[in-house]
Amino acid sequence: xxxxxxxxxxxxxxxxxxxxxxxxxxxxxxxxxxxxxxxxxxxxxxxxxxxxxxxxxxxxxxxxxxxxxxxxxxxxxxxxxxxxxxxxxxxxxxxxxxxxxxxxxxxxxxxxxxxxxxxxxxxxxxxxxxxxxxxxxxxxxxxxxxxxxxxxxxxxxxxxxxxxxxxxxxxxxxxxxxxxxxxxxxx
Amino acid sequence: xxxxxxxxxxxxxxxxxxxxxxxxxxxxxxxxxxxxxxxxxxxxxxxxxxxxxxxxxxxxxxxxxxxxxxxxxxxxxxxxxxxxxxxxxxxxxxxxxxxxxxxxxxxxxxxxxxxxxxxxxxxxxxxxxxxxxxxxxxxxxxxxxxxxxxxxxxxxxxxxxxxxxxxxxxxxxxxxxxxxxxxxxxx
DNA sequence: TATTGCAGAGTGAATATTCACTAACTATAT
DNA sequence: ATATAGTTAGTGAATATTCACTCTGCAATA
Numbered sequence: 423x424x425x426x427x428x429x430x431x432x433x434x435x436x437x438x439x440x441x442x443x444x445x446x447x448x449x450x451x452x453x454x455x456x457x458x459x460x461x462x463x464x465x466x467x468x469x470x471x472x473x474x475x476x477x478x479x480x481x482x483x484x485x486x487x488x489x490x491x492x493x494x495x496x497x498x499x500x501x502x503x504x505x506x507x508x509x510x511x512x513x514x515x516x517x518x519x520x521x522x523x524x525x526x527x528x529x530x531x532x533x534x535x536x537x538x539x540x541x542x543x544x545x546x547x548x549x550x551x552x553x554x555x556x557x558x559x560x561x562x563x564x565x566x567x568x569x570x571x572x573x574x575x576x577x578x579x580x581x582x583x584x585x586x587x588x589x590x591x592x593x594x595x596x597x598x599x600x601x602x603x604x605x606x607x608x609x
Numbered sequence: 610x611x612x613x614x615x616x617x618x619x620x621x622x623x624x625x626x627x628x629x630x631x632x633x634x635x636x637x638x639x640x641x642x643x644x645x646x647x648x649x650x651x652x653x654x655x656x657x658x659x660x661x662x663x664x665x666x667x668x669x670x671x672x673x674x675x676x677x678x679x680x681x682x683x684x685x686x687x688x689x690x691x692x693x694x695x696x697x698x699x700x701x702x703x704x705x706x707x708x709x710x711x712x713x714x715x716x717x718x719x720x721x722x723x724x725x726x727x728x729x730x731x732x733x734x735x736x737x738x739x740x741x742x743x744x745x746x747x748x749x750x751x752x753x754x755x756x757x758x759x760x761x762x763x764x765x766x767x768x769x770x771x772x773x774x775x776x777x778x779x780x781x782x783x784x785x786x787x788x789x790x791x792x793x794x795x796x
Numbered sequence: 797t798a799t800t801g802c803a804g805a806g807t808g809a810a811t812a813t814t815c816a817c818t819a820a821c822t823a824t825a826t
Numbered sequence: 827a828t829a830t831a832g833t834t835a836g837t838g839a840a841t842a843t844t845c846a847c848t849c850t851g852c853a854a855t856a
Contacts, residue, residue: 463833579766580762580763636841637843638842646807652844821832
């Protein structure tokens with residue numbers, strides 16, 4: 423499951439291409455150009471293009487899991503909620519090429535392996551968000567007029583759309599600032 | 610801006626392919642197979658593949674605008690809100706091939722024309738939703754603790770994610786029922 | 797009425813280009 | 827000397843698009 427420096431560089435380049443030109447832009451040729459070496463060199467580091475996409479998604483799932491697991495357990499619900507999203511925004515601000523993680527729908531292909539990996543990534547996100555919201559509902563921070571599922575749905579939908587807008591605006595606004603504002607609105 | 614019967618058939622077929630196999634599945638070959646005629650016949654009706662995608666998005670923007678403009682102006686805010694979304698759900702239930710409209714993120718190509726058309730489609734949606742929410746805030750149906758922009762954002766994000774889930778579940782649940790539930794949760 | 801001609805909508809084959817991927821060679825660093 | 831990481835120069839398959847041609851129905855005309 424571990425990844426070499428060069429492999430990380432390649433999946434970063436792949437993420438960059440994906441966020442700017444979508445799945446149709448992610449060709450071995452473009453990838454090689456981005457890496458500034460020949461197409462064939464890619465295959466020194468990965469067996470296939472599919473493997474690159476899967477490595478990209480796995481890397482995102484792994485780092486996200488690590489990052490979100492590090493949130494201080496002592497914090498109260500509201501603080502945790504803020505911390506979780508600020509953490510995400512900070513990460514994406516620093517690594518805009520990986521915005522693809524949020525809207526990885528575009529990758530939807532016939533490849534079963536890719537779809538499974540996307541599902542796993544989704545699960546990691548839910549794993550971290552849902553318990554926080556559930557506790558928040560218990561403590562009265564959020565309405566319990568609706569189920570935790572509905573609430574998770576609303577929160578994630580809002581987050582995704584924000585990221586989408588950020589991307590189509592060419593990362594033109596400050597995602598951390600905007601994100602904070604949206605999160606406070608949600609609260 | 611008007612479209613022939615055959616052109617409508619073709620963009621419907623394109624939508625069908627897009628929702629089932631994504632942008633990579635949308636090839637002239639697949640399109641021809643879906644239409645049950647030769648690849649070359651496509652070019653009797655459109656100048657290029659790009660033109661087909663743009664026609665598809667334009668058609669959606671146009672019909673959506675018409676549909677949503679027809680909402681009875683006499684209704685109160687809450688009813689209008691419900692009516693607007695039920696209208697959308699009904700349309701997509703009837704024409705699932707066009708779900709692509711909602712999550713058109715996947716289309717992100719290098720093509721400036723396509724990106725512009727997507728932006729236009731987005732604007733049409735906002736044009737209809739925002740005034741309803743603004744009035745709702747005035748009348749106390751929604752919180753005015755947050756700006757109308759934020760509220761619009763949350764509502765649209767929630768809606769989009771629902772559509773996305775519907776699609777990846779292979780249109781397995783009743784979008785009208787689920788949509789109604791989500792809407793009431795939002796209210 | 798029969799003939800002509802023409803436009804719309806199709807065909808299969810051919811085009812150039814792009815795709816993912818491979819084989820064989822080469823420089824360099826340990 | 828050998829492993830590593832790059833190169834150049836290919837491969838066959840798929841892609842979007844164009845080609846010359848055909849069929850069909852209809853309207854003008856002789």
